[in-house]
Amino acid sequence: MDIKVTLTQHKKEKPDYSNLPFGVYYTDHMFEWDYTEGIGWHDPRIVPFHNLEMSPCSMVLHYGQTTFEGLKAYLGKDGEIRLFRPELNMERLNTSNQRLVIPQFNVEDGVEAIKKLVEVDKDWIPTGEGTSLYIRPFIIATDVHIGVHPSKTYKFMIVLSPVGSYYKEGINPVRIYVEDEYCRAVKGGMGFTKTAGNYAASLIAQEIAEERGYTQVLWLDGVEKKYIEEVGTMNIMFVINNEVITPELNGSILPGITRRSAIELLKANGYKVTERKIAIQEVFDAYDNGTLNEIFGTGTAAVISPVGELLWEGRTIKVNNGEIGPVSHLVYDTITGIQSGKIEDKYGWVTKVD
Numbered sequence: 482m483d484i485k486v487t488l489t490q491h492k493k494e495k496p497d498y499s500n501l502p503f504g505v506y507y508t509d510h511m512f513e514w515d516y517t518e519g520i521g522w523h524d525p526r527i528v529p530f531h532n533l534e535m536s537p538c539s540m541v542l543h544y545g546q547t548t549f550e551g552l553k554a555y556l557g558k559d560g561e562i563r564l565f566r567p568e569l570n571m572e573r574l575n576t577s578n579q580r581l582v583i584p585q586f587n588v589e590d591g592v593e594a595i596k597k598l599v600e601v602d603k604d605w606i607p608t609g610e611g612t613s614l615y616i617r618p619f620i621i622a623t624d625v626h627i628g629v630h631p632s633k634t635y636k637f638m639i640v641l642s643p644v645g646s647y648y649k650e651g652i653n654p655v656r657i658y659v660e661d662e663y664c665r666a667v668k669g670g671m672g673f674t675k676t677a678g679n680y681a682a683s684l685i686a687q688e689i690a691e692e693r694g695y696t697q698v699l700w701l702d703g704v705e706k707k708y709i710e711e712v713g714t715m716n717i718m719f720v721i722n723n724e725v726i727t728p729e730l731n732g733s734i735l736p737g738i739t740r741r742s743a744i745e746l747l748k749a750n751g752y753k754v755t756e757r758k759i760a761i762q763e764v765f766d767a768y769d770n771g772t773l774n775e776i777f778g779t780g781t782a783a784v785i786s787p788v789g790e791l792l793w794e795g796r797t798i799k800v801n802n803g804e805i806g807p808v809s810h811l812v813y814d815t816i817t818g819i820q821s822g823k824i825e826d827k828y829g830w831v832t833k834v835d
């Protein structure tokens with residue numbers, strides 16, 4: 482792919498890197514790629530970061546035909562810039578596209594675009610422990626038409642945002658609220674995709690959880706409100722009797738890359754890992770009979786987020802005394818170690834930029 486690069490004449494001032502909130506600052510450049518029916522994806526380019534000009538009747542604004550991804554670039558102490566399994570993000574974006582009737586793109590081209598953009602804006606990658614450059618690829622339907630049908634034109638963009646460490650004062654277990662009224666997705670819907678509508682559907686429950694002093698929502702299945710699905714932007718794992726159990730990919734949960742990596746590395750370390758349906762009652766029963774060892778979420782933002790407390794139907798349980806457990810620790814240390822280059826990448830997960 483021939484990416485045309487136009488560099489900015491007005492470099493922005495860098496923000497305070499010692500205190501970076503998530504998703505607020507954007508780098509000097511962005512990637513753009515257009516799709517036109519009959520031509521395909523064309524004119525890949527890196528240009529100065531700019532606002533979009535679009536018709537109020539652009540299709541994405543009305544019916545949400547859009548998909549996105551999220552990954553990070555890490556700058557190691559050795560000066561190398563690493564991406565963590567970016568080809569899986571690009572494959573997943575195509576899977577989301579397929580569901581949203583957005584045209585497929587070439588996965589290698591997508592990875593190349595990410596690498597090239599990160600390279601152009603590499604002076605924006607923060608260097609502090611746990612910091613990174615967040616990468617947000619996304620695609621929008623751009624036909625100007627208020628009618629419900631798939632668009633014939635699209636725009637694929639990538640923006641970058643320097644982000645601080647998720648854990649500023651050590652790994653903090655989170656308090657999770659089990660949502661039993663609303664649901665996020667059902668089988669046959671869009672739960673397995675990263676598309677705007679899934680997150681719009683989740684906001685109301687997130688707000689209720691926060692009002693009650695909880696950080697995130699744990700979603701149950703939309704049909705029986707019985708089986709565990711996932712947390713807002715994380716997959717979830719349970720350690721019961723030293724076995725790691727995580728909900729199987731059933732079409733309504735997001736197939737996380739951190740989830741997949743955690744499963745692979747836990748198996749390689751001799752753990753028994755099972756992907757199956759798990760009822761919320763089973764977790765509370767395990768707590769009652771003393772076999773619930775750990776609960777943790779997995780996702781790009783935090784890598785691992787230990788769950789310290791779970792509230793379901795008025796009952797609260799405290800997990801592992803509100804502390805991070807050994808399984809969570811192993812997964813966290815291994816994945817962050819590989820991302821920063823401190824640990825040898827024996828699984829071949831890293832793509833270097835340059």
Ligand SMILES: *Cc1c(COP(=O)(O)O)cnc(C)c1O
Binds near residue numbers: 779
């Ligand atoms: C992105 C996301 C995840 C985590 O996926 P990773 O690839 O591990 O970052 C889990 N659940 C939802 C709903 C997500 O959007």
